Amino acid sequence: MNVAAQVQLESLDVRAARVAEVARQHADAVDAEGRFPAEAVAAMKAERLLGIQVPVSEGGEGASFSDIAELCSVISQACASSSMIFAMHHIKLSSLVEHGFQSPWHMAFMARVAREQLLLGSATTEGGIGGNLRNSICAIEIDGDRCRLEKDATVISYGAQSDAILITSRAGKDAAPSDQVMTVFLKDQYTLERTHVWDTLGMRGTCSDGFLFRGEAPAEQVFPQPFAEIAAQSMLAASHLLWSGVWYGIAADAVAKAQAFVRAAARKSPGQTPPGAVRLAEISAQLQMVKSNVIAGLKTYEEARHDGEKLSSMAFAVAMNNVKICSSEMILPIINGAMLVCGIMGYKNKTPFSLGRNLRDAHSAQLMISNDRIYGNTSSMLLVHKQDTSLLG
DSSP states (O other), rough: OOHHHHHHHHHHHHHHHHHHHHHHHHEEEEEEEHHOHHHHHHHHHHHOTTTOOOOOGGOOOOOOHHHHHHHHHHHTTHHHHHHHHHHHHHHHHHHHHHHGGGGGHHHHHHHHHHHOOOOOEOOOOOOTTOOOTHHHHHHHHEEETEEEEEESSOOOOGGGOEEEEEEEESSSSSOOOOOOEEEEEEGGGGEEEEEEEOOHHHOOOGGOOEEEEEEEEEGGGOOOHHHHHHHIIIIHHHHHHHHHHHHHHHHHHHHHHHHHHHHHHHHSSTOOOTHHHHHHHHHHHHHHHHHHHHHHHHHHEEETOOOHHHHHHHHHHHHHHHHHHHHHHHHHHHHHHHHHHHHHHSSSSSSSSEEEEEHHHHHHTTTTTTTHHHHHHHHHHHOOOOOOOTTTT
């Protein structure tokens, strides 16, 4: 039995725990230096975690979104940047898994991702569109069996480190901004000219610099489905659910540090309720609400996954939007509460209770697809859609 097969015999949580341990050892340096978490990503590849979503028939393990969200949470409790890279990779892989079976090239590439543990990057943002991933200025040029694309991508997730990039554009030079396609470009099929440096408050290790992207590849690498269909039926849910898994992990780590702080105080003063104990109970309840929100979202997706009509419905879009909104907005009060529990030991760097990185990473949550934009989209849908208020689904 080869090494890859031996690794895959172990459970996903055991393999993810080993990745998390590697990520934890380097998390402070990754954050301080704003560098790519190469050690953690190498561990993900060694543990064969980058291909777990691929169906068994194509060489993967057929992992569900619930499985992957759990791994996002585990890794995020050690290093949120590493976990976000893992989540973004699987968000892009979901487009292949859910939509690649109509194309022999995409099916073969899906199998290759699992076999070679390729890291997939994302280029959906563009200068001049204001963060609206459902519009593009650039257009794919198809000439016979070749395609060419130039895009001013203000952000490409870990673009310099990706083995392939999934990139959006207009379907052609005469197409409307919302008439988009997504194309896979392999590393040797494009060049990147850096235009913006990723120097941010948090999530510093994701290294999502801006680039001028220039690529040329066989035209068969363009997804046959419109990007609107891919976005509605896989990317929307994958983004909101897997990101929420990352954010939950950040908050869970903060609560764990606060609990450790209160327990240490209790050991010093037996028989007395430590200061911060009541606030710990409060943030524990808030963390449970985030967990329940994510679990409910995962259940909604799994029930709708094989029903294209449900996946494209307003009800599903509203539900996924609400998962993202609630997760991203609830984690900040939890981490702030943990900071108050831990006091100066949580505020200071390089203590067992330090929460600065948690707090800075968590602030990205409301910006990754702006909550204001999502509220606006949801409000438009609620003008014509009656919200389901049943507890039974």
